[in-house]
Amino acid sequence: MDWLERMNRAMDYIEMNLAGEIELSEVARRACCSSHQFQRMFSFITNVTLAEYIRRRKLTLAALELQNNGAARVIDIAMKYGYESPVSFARAFQSLHGITPAMARQDGIALKAYPRLSFLITIKGVDAMNYRIETKESFEVFGMERVFCNDGSGDAPNTPALFWQQSHDNGEVEQLAANAGDLPCFVSQDSYKVHGVCSYKNTGNDTFPYMLCAFKSGTSNVNGYSTITIPAQTWAIFPSEPIARDAFGETIETLYRRFYTEWLPTSGYEQVGEIELQVFGERAGFHSVELWFAVRKT
Known part of the structure; x- marks a missing residue:
């Protein structure tokens, strides 16, 4: 199916x-x-x-x-x-x-109607979608994690975006970056030290986990942080174009939407589990983000 x-x-x-x-x-x-x-x-x-x-x-x-x-x-x-x-x-x-x-x-009264949605393949293809497929051995990340409600409710910070903002404001992002150590060889050396990983464990139907994380290496200091193992996977990786720092949110949303609506339905791959990584970086003075999705051939 x-x-x-x-x-x-x-x-x-x-x-x-x-x-x-x-x-x-x-x-x-x-x-x-x-x-x-x-x-x-x-x-x-x-x-x-x-x-x-x-x-x-x-x-x-x-x-x-x-x-x-x-x-x-x-x-x-x-x-x-x-x-x-x-x-x-x-x-x-x-x-x-x-x-x-x-x-x-009443006769003639104006009402709104929202019809049933159906999912179809539409012909787009005007804009190229850059991606690459990479198989990686298992690796570890560590950092600060929270559990969020799907509907954005709950105590602050109640969304990953607010979690990032709070952690920047209180210095936790900078502290995690200082403890990150060297980047592993399978990560672009243009990457930042702190990234995001989502849905790496089951926390219930109405919630999901999110971690501000660093890749663990031999020079990392993981004391006081949560550590998780990312199993060996084949990854579909979608990089953004160079962007300004204030465009991260909009860019990530666009990449997710294009992954689900343009790439996944016609790629011959399916998503494996739910784990996703958001890998941030900088090159030539511009910022960037890559979305990593675990996939397998159908």
């Missing part, structure tokens, strides 16, 4: 259960990945979170029922689509459609 078919099977399940209970673990199972990985892929591909997509679909169907079934009570429709009270339903409905549920019954 190829990548597109798996993704569409997941969407089929969501669509069939909009008026019932949607188990995110089952969505992910049909896509042959974890809940965290599916939610990340979905948001990068569609520019909307999975939870927001489901909310929009439910409220689209609710609006259709209000228009087409004059005998249906608002409270019954609210409960059918997972709202515990007419008040919470009315608030969500008005936020999306700009009107109250009662007004949706």
